[in-house]
Amino acid sequence: GAGVSQSPSNKVTEKGKDVELRCDPISGHTALYWYRQSLGQGLEFLIYFQGNSAPDKSGLPSDRFSAERTGGSVSTLTIQRTQQEDSAVYLCASKHRGLNTGELFFGEGSRLTVL
Amino acid sequence: GEDVEQSLFLSVREGDSSVINCTYTDSSSTYLYWYKQEPGAGLQLLTYIFSNMDMKQDQRLTVLLNKKDKHLSLRIADTQTGDSAIYFCAETTQGTYKYIFGTGTRLKVLA
Numbered sequence: 001g002a003g004v005s006q007s008p009s010n011k012v013t014e015k016g017k018d019v020e021l022r023c024d025p026i027s028g029h030t031a032l033y034w035y036r037q038s039l040g041q042g043l044e045f046l047i048y049f050q051g052n053s054a055p056d057k058s059g060l061p062s063d064r065f066s067a068e069r070t071g072g073s074v075s076t077l078t079i080q081r082t083q084q085e086d087s088a089v090y091l092c093a094s095k096h097r098g099l100n101t102g103e104l105f106f107g108e109g110s111r112l113t114v115l
Numbered sequence: 116g117e118d119v120e121q122s123l124f125l126s127v128r129e130g131d132s133s134v135i136n137c138t139y140t141d142s143s144s145t146y147l148y149w150y151k152q153e154p155g156a157g158l159q160l161l162t163y164i165f166s167n168m169d170m171k172q173d174q175r176l177t178v179l180l181n182k183k184d185k186h187l188s189l190r191i192a193d194t195q196t197g198d199s200a201i202y203f204c205a206e207t208t209q210g211t212y213k214y215i216f217g218t219g220t221r222l223k224v225l226a
């Protein structure tokens with residue numbers, strides 16, 4: 001697609017429920033990142049994919065968080081048994097490996113509210 | 116460890132210049148970036164500078180890099196209400212995948 005696409009754009013859920021957030025990167029972008037942006041906070045790194053593998057998952061806050069990427073394209077971030085502190089905007093970004101400037105292209109984010 | 120710091124808020128009058136500052140700790144940084152985030156949107160790259168440069172100008176934007184002090188600044192000339200947004204600085208090192216983002220500076224432009 002023309003840009004990084006994320007869905008849903010807004011999700012309201014009850015505490016304890018599971019949620020799935022989807023990211024569709026720019027076609028041909030091999031690198032994919034998930035970040036979390038909490039109110040008044042900067043960007044918190046969650047996980048990095050190169051192709052389908054995730055060499056760095058160090059930012060995932062707990063074992064309730066998991067992510068996968070299939071076909072070197074779409075990625076899904078899953079949060080199990082959501083808690084109120086999970087409320088945030090989840091941003092996905094992708095990058096073309098050969099791009100000299102190293103620019104990250106961001107989606108518009110998925111805003112998660114846990115009641 | 117690596118860290119990137121910014122002040123949280125800046126308020127300027129329309130037509131004035133805005134200067135947003137950033138300090139970083141990683142001396143091996145190769146690329147330094149300024150991203151803009153408008154309300155309800157993702158981050159969009161505004162400009163970037165290589166670590167071997169001191170200054171870069173792009174229309175109303177001027178980026179200054181002081182490598183000795185590890186200080187990066189973004190100057191916006193003739194600031195407009197449409198410039199109201201959160202501005203993030205970020206750095207990365209060539210050959211790595213990691214990007215370190217600052218906390219973001221919320222710029223408010225008063226009419």
